[in-house]
Amino acid sequence: MxxxxxxxxxxxxxxxxxxxxxxxxxxxxxxxxxxxxxxxxxxxxxxxxxxxxxxxGSEGVIGAFISADGKTGALVEVNCETDFVGKNEDFLAFSKAVAQLAAEHNCTDIAALSAMAMTGGTVEEVRQALIMKLGENLTIRRVAYYSTAGRLVTYLHGSKIGVMVDLDGEEALGKDLAMHIAASKPVCVSKDQVASDLIEKEREIYTAQAAESGKPADIVAKMVEGRVAKYLAEVTLLGQPFVKNPDQTVEKLLAEKKAKVNGFTMFVVGEGIEKKVVDYAAEVAAAAKV
Missing domain, CATH: 1.10.8.10 (Ubiquitin-associated (UBA) domain)
Known part of the structure; x- marks a missing residue:
């Protein structure tokens, strides 16, 4: 056990x-x-x-860059070990510079990005120098690149959440949508983009829940499909109530504005990384027994 x-x-x-x-x-x-x-x-x-x-998750920042014409851009997550270093000016400048390089060179491969030249040497050389200077491990964790015929808009919530939206529409609308995404955390634009394995897992959970109700099979089936439909509305941008007007879905807002979201990326610092919690009292107690 x-x-x-x-x-x-x-x-x-x-x-x-x-x-x-x-x-x-x-x-x-x-x-x-x-x-x-x-x-x-x-x-x-x-x-x-x-x-x-x-x-x-680990500490760090989200760096963002969009070209002057709004057609190309990139988001990067750069991690460090402590929030203190995450606020360091050199670390922040490095993150922004890496995002700009990724955007200018259409790069999402971290190894290729690390080999690119920047002020002070290659990205990797500058990273190593920062490690020596700041005394913490620094890593470029992930990169998202966009090129669009529409418009790119970005929103940074502090430095911990970064959103980039590719849309056909006005910049102000894009800003609102980026903030909505940061707040509501959809996983994709529309329900047809939700991975089938995610839908099936939810269906299995809902089926098991409904079965415990003791209702007839046909009623259970309807209950399950209703829950799946609700789930799809919750996790898709188009299905969510717009944060500035919960009585209106994002889909209806876009129709009203004659706009379209082609895609988006949201990075949250440390997302999906388990953060090590150190029990200092236990360490001291263990040391005392030696």
Missing amino acids: AEITAGMVKELRERTGLGMMECKKALTETSGDMSAAEDLLRIKSGAKASKAAARG
Whole structure:
């Protein structure tokens, strides 16, 4: 039997929003398998799926650059170890310069980007010099590049969330949509872009939940499809209520403005990376026993 630690229970509570005892029981039943425990709780309680942005991650910033004509641009995530270094002027300048290089050279390959020249040497040489200067490991984690016949608009929420929107429409609308995306976190533009495996996983969860209601099979089937439709509206940009006017969906807003979103990218610093939590009290206690 796997040991169920307080940290595991805490993580599952953060993912599901459920009580400590429920989470501990689910982890016990699944022998400590976090993903299986989350699914089990969702089946039993209807808890929503966890969101990657709510989980811990490494520190760093999102760098963004858009050309003067608004046709090409790039977002980059550059990580460091502490928030203190994440606010360092040299680190911030490096992140912005890397984003500009990626945009100007149509680059999404980190190895190729690292070999490019910039002030002070190659990107990799400047990165290594910053590591020596700042005393922390720095990494370029991911890059998104855009080239469009429409217009690119970007929004940075501080330096932790970055959104780039490719649209046919006015810049002001693009800014509103970028802020909406940062707040509402859709996974794609429209429901036809949602990965089939994600839909099937949701359908399995909803089927298990509905089956516990004891209703007839045909009613269960309708309940499941209704929940799937609701899920698709929640995770797609077009299906979401617009943050500035919740009575109107983004799809209706775009139709009203005769505009179209061709695509978007949102980076959240540390998204999907588990952040190491150091228990200093435990370390001291362990050291005292040596």
